[in-house]
Amino acid sequence: MDKRIIQERMRRKRRQLLMRKIMRLASCVLGAVIVVTVLFKLVISPLAGKISGGDGKVVEVQAQTPEVDSTLAARMPVKDQSNAEKATVMTAGWQEDEKGKWYQNADGTYYANGFLDIDGKRYYVDENGYVQTGWVTVDGVDYMFDENGVYDETQQRKMVALTFDDGPGKYTMQLLECLEENDARATFFMVGTNAAQYPDEIKKMAEIGCELGNHSYDHPQLTSLSEDQVKNQFQSTDDLIAQACGSPATVARTPYGAQDETILGWIGKPCFMWNIDTLDWSTMNADSTYNTTMENVTDGDIVLMHDIHQPSVEAAIRLIPALIEEGYKLVTVSELAKAKGIDLQDGKSYTDFCDSTVAALKGEDSTDSGEGDSDYDSGSYDSDSDYDSDSSEDVSLDSSYDSDSDGE
């Protein structure tokens, strides 16, 4: 009896011990599985992905995205609330509704917001997918699309940059309102003495997309000043312009066009001369200023006027719609350069962006990087002599400016 009880207890005890061992083993195995799983998910898997290049492929696609031409149209889902009418059309190809022409893809998407190349023809579709006609500006460049929306590469938009010196003045606001009404822009080469007096005009210029130019502080002959004096002339004017509108001038023009390479370097901005001189300060006659411009204007010109004179502003207010009517786009000097494919450089002077000048500037750039150093030198001598003949006229500007500023 006792023996049996003892044997029974021994058997229970062994069973208990076995169960404990099994439980301990099971929890150990479970723990190990959890640890391995977590380790694999957090560390080994991503690492293995990188090594095998699986992840690398995703990165590659992302890196390629910015290289894709951002001006190309994107596929958009048709079933969009703002495009209720498009959602009803499910056949692929060109579609038309009362708002215009658009292109439906077989997969139920349409193209929007960019260039679209179909059957060897290039179109431009707006943010709602409609094909544009007439002049379209993309990234600062103008493209002509015919009445069917097909890009006409033979057409180049005529552009002209009106520039106004020595202001702002009491007639400047009137001129700015006219520019705004006509969706036109101009460049203002301002002197610090006037910039201090007309901050509202400067603010307005910036607001409507006009370009702010620095024309020195008080209009001295820069060739007779020291480096510090020249730098102060432009720095103090930049400070006044920035005070008025938040940013300094982006371009400059030297008083009387009197400049040399050293002075241009000290100014440290792209500098601009002109190729149409209206002589507005001399004639003080609106008709004469208007006619000189209209009779001589060609694509790429930079026109010189002065917004401190009432007849000049009167002429400009007539010129702005008239030039637009003639097919010209009125742009700033920097916009003109960009449209003609010229990268402006600090410390360099530009007179106009007519075809021959643009070709010469582009030639200069290419010889710049190549050998032809002597060619480059003779090229810059040529342009220097052009400036000389210009500045001889500008010296007469000199005396007039002085008498004018005395009068004001």
Ligand code: NI
């Ligand atoms: Ni001037």
